[in-house]
Amino acid sequence: MTDFTPTARTRIKRLPKRARYDRDTVHAILDAGFVCHIGYSIDGQPYVTPTAYWREGDAVYWHGSSKSRMLLALEKRPPLCLTVTHFDGLVVARSGFHMSVNYRSAMLFGTPYKVEEPGEKLAKMERFIERVYPGHWPELRPVSKRELKAMSVFGLHIEEAVAKVRTGGPIDENEDYALPIWAGVVPVRQVLGAPVDDGRLAPGAPGAPRITL
Amino acid sequence: MTDFTPTARTRIKRLPKRARYDRDTVHAILDAGFVCHIGYSIDGQPYVTPTAYWREGDAVYWHGSSKSRMLLALEKRPPLCLTVTHFDGLVVARSGFHMSVNYRSAMLFGTPYKVEEPGEKLAKMERFIERVYPGHWPELRPVSKRELKAMSVFGLHIEEAVAKVRTGGPIDENEDYALPIWAGVVPVRQVLGAPVDDGRLAPGAPGAPRITL
Numbered sequence: 454m455t456d457f458t459p460t461a462r463t464r465i466k467r468l469p470k471r472a473r474y475d476r477d478t479v480h481a482i483l484d485a486g487f488v489c490h491i492g493y494s495i496d497g498q499p500y501v502t503p504t505a506y507w508r509e510g511d512a513v514y515w516h517g518s519s520k521s522r523m524l525l526a527l528e529k530r531p532p533l534c535l536t537v538t539h540f541d542g543l544v545v546a547r548s549g550f551h552m553s554v555n556y557r558s559a560m561l562f563g564t565p566y567k568v569e570e571p572g573e574k575l576a577k578m579e580r581f582i583e584r585v586y587p588g589h590w591p592e593l594r595p596v597s598k599r600e601l602k603a604m605s606v607f608g609l610h611i612e613e614a615v616a617k618v619r620t621g622g623p624i625d626e627n628e629d630y631a632l633p634i635w636a637g638v639v640p641v642r643q644v645l646g647a648p649v650d651d652g653r654l655a656p657g658a659p660g661a662p663r664i665t666l
Numbered sequence: 667m668t669d670f671t672p673t674a675r676t677r678i679k680r681l682p683k684r685a686r687y688d689r690d691t692v693h694a695i696l697d698a699g700f701v702c703h704i705g706y707s708i709d710g711q712p713y714v715t716p717t718a719y720w721r722e723g724d725a726v727y728w729h730g731s732s733k734s735r736m737l738l739a740l741e742k743r744p745p746l747c748l749t750v751t752h753f754d755g756l757v758v759a760r761s762g763f764h765m766s767v768n769y770r771s772a773m774l775f776g777t778p779y780k781v782e783e784p785g786e787k788l789a790k791m792e793r794f795i796e797r798v799y800p801g802h803w804p805e806l807r808p809v810s811k812r813e814l815k816a817m818s819v820f821g822l823h824i825e826e827a828v829a830k831v832r833t834g835g836p837i838d839e840n841e842d843y844a845l846p847i848w849a850g851v852v853p854v855r856q857v858l859g860a861p862v863d864d865g866r867l868a869p870g871a872p873g874a875p876r877i878t879l
Contacts, residue, residue, distance in 0.1 A: 462711060462713075466733075466735060467731055467733050467734055467735070468731075487753065488751060488753050488767075488769075490703040490705075490714050490716075490749060490751070491714070492703075492705040492712035492713065492714035492747075493712055494707050494710070494712050497707065497745065498675060498745050498747070498775070499705035499706055499707050499712050499744075499745065499746065499747045500675075500705065500747050500773075501703050501704070501705035501714055501747045501748070501749040501773065502749070502773075503703075503749060503751040503769070503771050505767055518680055518681075520679075520680050521680055522679065522680070531712075532710065532711050532712065533712065534705075534711070534712045534713050534714045535714070536703060536714040536715070536716060538701060538703070538716040540700065540701050540856075542859075543798065543858075543877065543879070545799070545861070545874065545875065547806065547807050548806050548807040548808075548809065548813075549791055549792075549795050549803065549806050549809050550809050550810075550813040550816075550817070552795065554701075554718055556701075556716070558716050560713075560714065560715075562711070578762055579762075582762050582765065585756065586758070590762065592847060593760065593761050593762050593847060594760050594761040594839075594842050594845055594847065595761075596761065596762050596763050597763075600761075600763040603763075604763070622864035622865075623864060626807075629807050630866050630868065631868050632807055632868055632871075633867075633868045633869070633870040633871045633872070634805060634806060634807065634868075634871060634872075635861075635863060635867065635871050635872055635873060635874050635875060636863065636864050636866070636867065636871075637861055637862050637863035637864045637874065638861070638862050638864070639858055639859065639860075639861045639862075639874065639877060640858070640859030640860075640862070641856060641857070641858055641859070641879070642856070642857060642859065643753075643854060643855070643856055643857075644854070644855060644856075644857050645756075645852055645853070645854055646755075646852065646853030646854070646855065647852075647853075648758070648848075648850055648851070648852045649835075649850050649851050649852075649853070650848060650849065650850035651835035651836060651849050651850045651851070652835075653843050653849070654846075654848065654849065655843065655844050655845055655846045655847075656846070657846040658845075658846040658847060658848050658849075659846070659847075659848055660848060661758065661848050661850065661852065662758065662848060664756065664852060666756070666854070
């Protein structure tokens, strides 16, 4: 796939080895995540709001209550930064200076837009549910018109994007390798626990849906 | 402990039941985290940068290369928003509309400041290492003056803060409880894997340090 073009907003100057501009990398980081952090300003004050999101092609979407402060602010279509971060491990070095972290992050820039058409909103919502619970949408009680109205869906076409990735062990000073100090990586990962039903299942209810997270 | 006073920036209007302004809750969410997302603007463009942080009293700190674009931008002391989010579980409802997420988040506002005095910088760095690797600082090769210079440490005194917390199962429509659809919570958590050394340990090197994350 083609690359995103580095711009003033996305070109990584420090540690450029960690930067990736190719769509495959950016998309893979987005697809591995569920919660992003959206940055926008109101009267010069930045806000960073966590929210669930999903990707479709070169766009990401999120939704929430029509009355959410963030979503009301985004109706004015301010410039936006959307960041997804995976914390993959602690990198333990032989000196405090070289301690580091393994991670994958994607930073997207663009202008948000509101998905207005009800049929499209419903389709987006289906996509969001199916992304996490594949095959589960048809099993659910259908969304009502009132519910659909109470919800806003926003999208961001990715105008510019950059990924940053660090993997591997510590990079210590040459002379420090002789020191009797432990160094290496402690992996960190996100895991799902066993599903716990809410104690109010109706007779005949099946088991928990399959989850792809 | 006393509460943070809700302000125009921090007062939660929607789902106010989820808002917490007490220091204990805000501090506990900060102390349970390691990576935050810092929001700031350059010429009206918001940026959201993930970074490791730690808390000391009513302040949080983070550090990085003196040449980092974020840290250079913060030297101008722009208004800042720092958000920490813990994704605790998927809340599976009987309808798409009531699907939700359990989480704990803290959103802090304030003006960043640079820690300039070398002794204070070093003390901050020790605190950061000891927060993750308790007892490990004295085992490490000491930080050199050159390294200390190459690093910037920034702090944010928490002027305003709000936490948002959702726990528990789905809240479905009364009539939906009769439907044979699974509903409940799927817990999500972050776990550490077994430490992997870098294959270059010197003779006599001890085991991996203890980690509190």
